[in-house]
Structure formats: C-alpha cells, structure tokens
Amino acid sequence: MTAHDPVTPSAADAAQADPEQGADSAEVRALRERLETLLPASIADLKDLVRIPSIAFPGYDREPVRRSAEAVAELLRGAGLQEVVIESVQDGSPAVIGRTSAAEGRPTVLLYAHHDVQPTGDVEEWTSAPFEPEVRGERLYGRGAADDKAGVMAHVTALRLVGEELAADGIGVTVFVEGEEEAGSPTFRPFIEAHREALSADLIIVADSANWAVGTPALTTSLRGVVDLVVEVRALDHAGHSGLFGGPVLDALTQLSRLLATLHDERGEVAVQGLLRAEDPTVDMDEAEWRRDAGVVEGAELSGDGPLTARLWTRPALSVLGIDAPTVRDASNTLVPAARAKVSLRIPPGEDPDRAMEALVSHLESHAPATARVTITRGERGKPYLAKQGSPAMDLARESFAAAWGAEAVDTGLGGSIPFIADLLEVFPHAEVLVTGVEDPESRAHGIDESLHLGEFARVCLAEALLLRGAGALGRAGEESA
Template identity: 40%
Template sequence: MQTKDRVAALMPSLLESLERLVAIPSVAFPGYPAEPVELMGHQTLDLVRAAGFTNAELMPVPHGYPPIYAEVPGPPGSPVVMLYAHYDVQPAPPEQGWTSDPWTPTRKDDGRIYGRGAADDKGGLVAHLGTMKVFDGEPPCTVRLVVEGMEETESNLPEFVLAHPDLFACDVFIVCDMGNLRVGDPVLTTTLRGDVACVVTVSTLQHPLHSGVFGGPAPDAMMALARLLTTLHDADGNVAVAGVSRNPWHGGDLDEDEFRSSADLLDGVGLMGTGGLAKRLWAEPSINAIGIDMTSVAGSSNVLIPQARAKLSMRIVPGSSPEKELDALAAHLVAHAPWGAQVSVERTKTAPPFACRTDGPGYAAARLALEDAFGKPVEEAGNGASIPLLGTLHEVAPDAEFILWGPEDVARSRIHASDESVDPSEIEKLIVAQVGLIERLAGR
C-alpha cells in the first residue's frame, strides 16, 4: 500500500485521538489546575506507546510538568531523527470570544476541527503518532521523540536538555509546531524572530494629587507613559528605536487582504509599517505594549497618577543579539522621557532568534518530501514567533539540521486566539511528508 493510502486509512482514528486530547484543558500556566495537565501527560503517553514507542516514559524533572521521551532504534549506522511536539496549550478565557466551547472539539461546515490546541500543538503531536504508525513502530532509521509539557509557559525543557545532552544527539530535528501560510500550499519555516521584554516604570509625582488643583502644569504619570510609548514608532508605524537590527527578506510575500481577514482587524483599521508584509513580520522588529499597571477605570477618581508601568515585548530579527537589542530599547525609553519624568527599565526576558541551516541533506530531503506530499513546489517562510528551545537543542547537537513545519496554517488556525482550529488535510499531508523525509534520510 502506498504511503498516502496508508495515511488516509489511519486518519479516522488519528482524528478521534486528536479530539480526545483537545477535550483536555491542559493549560500549564501557574494558577491553573494541575489535574488536566497531568491527565494529558498520561493520555499522551498511552498514545505514544500505542504508536510504537514502547519504551516511552514521563521523565523526572526538578519542577513543572514532565516531558515525554522515547526512542525506537533503527538499523545500525542509520541516521537519527528527533521528533518534537508539546502537549500543553494556551488558556482559552471566555472573553476571547469563542463561538464554540474551546474544550469541546467541534467539526464545522468548513471541515476544520475547532478547539484549543487543535492546531497548537496537539495537531502536531498527532502527526508524529501517525508517522510512527505508518512504519508499524519499525522506522528505517533511529527515531527519538520528545513531547514537552510546558512549552506555552516557563519551559523546563531547556534545563532538561542541558542535563541530558546525550538523549538529544541526532542528525535532524523535526519540530512540528509551525504551519503553512495557507491550507494546501507547502512551506518550510527557516527563520524565527527572538523576543525580549521589559517593564518600564514612569514616575512624575511623590503621591496622587487633586486633578483640579494641580492638573495642567503637573504631569501625571499615565500621560507621560502614553507619550513615551508613542516615540517607539514613526508616523507610519515602523519601529523608531535607534540601534535595533533589521534584515532583508528575499522569500515570498503575504496577501494583505488574507492577512487582514486572518487578523480580524476592525473596519477602517490600517496596518502598521511599510514594505512587504513578509518583511515586516519576519525580518523587521516589532514592539507591543502587552500590559499596563495603573488605577483601574472602576477605581478611578479625580487625582493625578504618580506612577504608571507598562510591559513591552519586542520581537527581534534572526542574527541579532537579544541583550544588545534590549539595551537599545532601554536606552530609547530613558532618553525619551517626556517632561523630565523619571523612567526606569526592568529587563525581564531575552529569548534569541533562530535561523535554520538550509544547505544540508536533511533540508533537501524535507523539501522533496513536502513537495511530494502536497503536489506543489515548496516556499520558504519566516515566523514572527519565538522558540527559545531551538537554541538549546543547537547547543547540544551543533551539527544537527532543523526542519520546522506543522499543521498550523497561518491564515486560519488562529493559534493562541479564539476559535483555534486545524484542517485535517494539513495533518494528513504532513504525515506523508514526515514519512517521506525519514525514508529519504534512511536512503530508501
């Protein structure tokens, strides 16, 4: 039986497994119940073992939820491939605006399966299960698997990798936590932006003051903070921080109408920045205020605010230094303090960007496998997100190649947002591609 036929025959049971996993609210964030995450870990372990990884185990870790690790040896001297996915998910609060229950997997008229984690990354996990099932648990090369339990929060996997580097020695990492730009059009992700963050505090007064008696001459901290934040972009919405890095982009571009639809922009809202969308998303920095601390609307009164804080997240381009980029952002914030306000910056995060090697045999094999699976030429794309783990894996396996793909089509999947969904055809074709890649690496 041809690979495509074998995968098609497996899909009903694989989608049943996916729906069972989506129904488990495996949110590993602090403050959420541990029982669903633990249940998810054990259910995933059962499925991994049933797929052919008979020696799979939940690995002991000093803190947090355990990763699953497994290995199926191939013929002596054969290449080693490591598969990666994660079993935890983002929260799905009602205020996100879900049109169906996020923990009830729902098949809608468009054929997609809706629910938190359907794409990110339980769909990727199911793709790995299907890949091993095609081989009946006997792949033509050594296959290792790690399924993380805390990817969406403060990950404990880098610490585990550094403590057990021998477990992660391989020729190729297959990271199934990405996706095509749109359904049916195959893409290999080659770059990821990094992520740095800080908390900026603006202080103008020793204590609150009556806004009628002092308002006007005396600056309140919230207005000073707002004015400071506006200096981070120019009039077109480009990042205006001196010293931050930018890259050229030579790959394909994105359709603006499709992007606007995917982002669900409100009527009349324009896009920020200039140049191609792909360049703005994958080769340019971006800065967002992702949190504000000050008096709430409900608790407000007629007083000037003495202090206000904002948490800023800046995505940085491949090849840049997280520390230097954050230094540039901090220097800008201090230098642009309005009205002599006191500005302090607390650095909270430095996650490096990542760029895949694209001149190796693994990458070449992946392109051919993906093209065969989808029946179309393969494009290269970047991704604006960050996966700090990749730098750690590269550290312990410096000669290994990285293949970044997955079932999370950018145009529709809405990962981390309301109505997350996956197209089953993306999982099916991805399994075909993974089988083809492993066979090519084994010389078949």
C-alpha cells in the first residue's frame, strides 16, 4: 500500500523515461521488437473476443458465454499450450484451462483472467456499439476491451513471445480463464477444488486490476472485500390512493429513503458502527485528476475526509446500487406499498466479511421505522486481500514492470474487490499471488464507453513476458516452504 517514492511519477514523466535501462536492455529491446510484430494480430484477436457478448448474469443468453470460452480455448492452443479443456461445475459457467507441464523440479506459473463481461447498461449512451470494437485515438473501445478480455490477450501474447523459451527451460504454465467473475464467481471455489491438481502452481498472476496511470505501472497490494444485502420496507399490503390515505401512512419509498439516509453521516462518512479502518496509505492521488477520471459533476464536493487513497482503499465505503420502486414515468397517485434496495459495503484489508455483514444488518434493524415492516436478505460476502511484501516474486514483478515501462511501479490498493483471491490462497497455500492488470483510470471498466489504452496493453504484454522468463529463478513454493 506504499509507493517506493512518496512522489509518484506522472504519466508524462513515465513516457519520457528511458525504457531500456539496466544490464538486460539488449534482451528487453529484442523482446520489444518482436512484440511489435505480434501486436497487430493480438489486437485483432482481442477485437474478436470483444464482439462476443459473454454476459454470465442470470437472465442472459448463455450461448455467447460458451462461444467466448471456445474462442479462448482456440487462442490458448494457438499459443502453444499442450492441454486445453473447457470445464464447469454444476450451475457454473464454462471456464478454460490450458496447461504445459513443468519439468521435474521446475516451477509452475498460473495465469488468471476472465472472459465474461458486465452488462452494457443503456446502449444508447455508448459512443459506439458496445460489442463492435472501435479504435479512437490510442484507445480501443468496447465492453470487455479492458475488463478482462485484454487480460486474456495479455497472457496469450506473452506466451506467443516467450512460450518456447519457457518450455525449453522446463517452466510449467497454466492459464485459467474464468467465465463468471463479473457475476460474482458463484462457483469459483467448487471449481478450483474440483480441478485442484490441474490448477496447482507456485506463482499465480491475476490479470484483473489496474495501473496507476497511463505510463505508470502498478502492483495491486491490497483489495477491499465486499458484503451486500437487499433491504425491503413494506408499509401497506397494497397500493392506496395517496389523497385518501396519505398522511397517517408514509409510503414505503419515503420510509426506505429515510432508512438509507442513516447509513452515512452529514460528511458522507459511513455511519455503521463497529467497522474496521486500516491504516492510511503513504501515497495519495491528485484530486483534480481523480475527479476527472471518476466523472464527478462540476462544483460537487467529495464525501468524507482524509487522503483520497484512504477513502478508496483502506476505509469502508457504502453504496446503494439499486432501488425497486415505480419509475417516474409509470408513477400513479398511489402510496407505494413496498420498496427495496440493494446495499453494497466495501470493507478494508483486515476486516472480516461476516462481522461486517452483522454490523450492517444490526444498523438497519436498529434504525428500522416503527411504521413499516423491514426485511433483510443477506447476499455476497467477499474477503479483502493484503499482499505479502518483500518476496522474490514481488521483486521480479517490479523489475519486469520497470523494464517494460521505464518507470518504477507504484504499490497501490484497489477500492474494488476480487474475493476469489482469498480462495486461491486457501486452496493453494504455498503459492504466491501477484495482482496485475491492463486497466488505467480512464478505462471506465463496468461503465459506458469502456476502453483499453493500446500503449499500456503493449507494456503489460512485455512486462508479463519478462516476468515469466524470470520465473524459473523463483524456485518451487512447496520446496521453499519445506
């Protein structure tokens, strides 16, 4: 959660840095030149993946998800992996596993990404069709272009670059491309337990995070966890005329709004008692740049206080994600009998999801109005993550990133959640996990006009190739722990 330099480099500084520093600059230069010849095909393959609307949410057609898995499987075969299969567990979406076994005594690296994507939202708000990839300037636009089909293609491109070297060196590579991450990875744990032997690795690289800025790489060293629930407020058994019955009865939507308003204090800080706060990071962000990237409306104040990075990474954050109630267009002059909301709570590293869930439920129950019936349905629980510092794999990643970008990597937290990392560490306790990614603050992952910076994509591919090439020196985790 700290940067090597308390003054983090800007994108402009990184762009001007010498990309070929160090004793191995000739090797880096050779890889960079070869990558230039491979990039057009990789970007074309990425566009083909983006064209597949692989939304794994309930209610969506499952055929595109299967088609996406098949496309990924073909890419892995073309990248030289010897064993490629499409698998799923009961009620799960198709995942792809591709493997090349390690030689005796040599380590195995597991490369993770996911091929499913978020729903598009209102397609009319997109500048170009979400599943018709379009290059505008230095960015490729389309749903999944960044999150996380670019992660898939970063793995494929790195293997195209150094796959033969890895095989000659006896380094094993397993690529695991999940098919339901955006839907909450509901069958992730049963899947990795069912395929424990095939997925066993010494080093796991999760390509599903973001870099500090265009031109400045990042290693994600902490992630917030998440808990969510649905709260329903019912005031009436059925709708009643607002003129005839309004007054003695407050409609359910008003009462739900009053209950939700208790979740924050007047400064916008989470008002749920008993939630943990981790230490403030030692690196912060430029507020003006962050406001621009987040799309904060002009003149609006930010909520809470303290460093931006603390508010984003190491403190709880609570959001109302949706409300079921009549739309303004369809509203009639009747009292709304019932309304419900989905509430999401991001929790910092060190917090226990079960404890956080109980704190949130307790708050809602203690603030429930006496004039309605409140029902709470508990939902997802995802653990936060805090990386192990000072490991050989972390050092190798920093060296690889510095060579690819010509700039020091910033150790960052991430306000988002990747709960399955805790599952990976529990099922494969001897493995080390590195969290990397292809996104940048302008990628708008999950949002309208999601995009990938193509220059950053090239740097990510080069950095991963260098990291894979150096993995042989890390040894085997099981042997080291023994």
